[in-house]
Amino acid sequence: MRTFTRLCAAAAVALVVAGCANPMADHGSMGASPSAADHRGMEMATGDGLAASADGFRLAIGKTAGPLTFQILGTNGKPVTSFEVDQTKRMHFYLVRSDLTGFQHVHPEMAADGTWTANLATAAPGSYRAYASFLSAGKALVLSQPVSVPGKASAMVLPPPTTTTTVDGYTLTVDSPSLLAGMSHPLTVSVAREGKPVTDLQPYLDTYAHLTAFHAGDQAFAHLHPEGSVQGDHGGPKLTFVAMLPKSGDWRLFVQFQTGGRLRTAAITLRVR
Structure with missing residues (x-):
């Protein structure tokens, strides 16, 4: 598996994908609107969300300059376009820094070709992990990849346990x-x-x-x-x-x-x- 790091300067969020093999090509976007009444819980999801692939699905992060784009690829290597609704959305996307700060939770739009566009707020420099949480073919999955924001990072100490x-x-x-x-x-x-x-x-x-x-x-x-x-x-x-x-x-x-x-x-x- 070919491993590489790509540096991108962004107007909104500048991200570098780390350890991502065969990234998807950039595509345009076109919205997909699920029914708000139809939803299922992610309590069925298994695993710890740290893998980029599971159960025949793979997260492929593409364009990182500006709005981040990604696809969920199936066993045939082609983008998956059929997703079920969970808590009113077909995709939940998270960006969290390694020191567990900088939390973002957004709901991307999917184009007809299976490309999702996540509009993230500007993130502080540092190492992050991006998570895609979804339901497809009756499977509840959370897939993720490490990414980074260029610049001098200042790590935060995790606050101690409290109530x-x-x-x-x-x-x-x-x-x-x-x-x-x-x-x-x-x-x-x-x-x-x-x-x-x-x-x-x-x-x-x-x-x-x-x-x-x-x-x-x-x-x-x-x-x-x-x-x-x-x-x-x-x-x-x-x-x-x-x-x-x-x-x-x-x-x-x-x-x-x-x-x-x-x-x-x-x-x-x-x-x-």
Whole structure:
């Protein structure tokens, strides 16, 4: 397998694909809009999300200057164009720095030829991993590749494990039993503002909160599936998830929730034994 590194200067996000064999050629974009009512959970996904290929699918990152483009290739080497909807989207794309900062979660548009275009915000210099999370042919997969943003990087120290975090004046408190690697546990996140329970969470991706986790050191991926149904703009103050974190050590959790039409992201570190 031929390994190479390609340096690209970008107006939006400058990324260098590391260890990517046979990258796809650049293509144009044309939107694909799934039905918001049709969705399935990613709780079926297996593995830690660190492989570029699995179950006959392969992530091929292409254009990195400007909006990042990629394809999911099948066993015949051709782009896959049939995807099922998960939490209102056919593709969830993440970019996370190696020190577990710089988290981005976007929903790319797919062109007719199977090329996805991810519009990412400008990222700070450093080493990253890009993840594509999707459902296709009845399989739930998370594939990823390392990428980098050129420039002088300043690594951040991972905050220690805790039970509370704040964002934009909101306080999130995590309540969970001692987490054991490879086992499912209930995990509850309570949301408050100025000491008062928050009850006006708005739907985001057909739930009141979206939660993803990344393992310190190797950036293993885990999606924590929410429980309960959406009943208008009245979510909170407690959000319940099923947590199954496959490895011991520290995990950085990113909780995304929406209030007043604004999406917010809170981060917290949990220890798994």
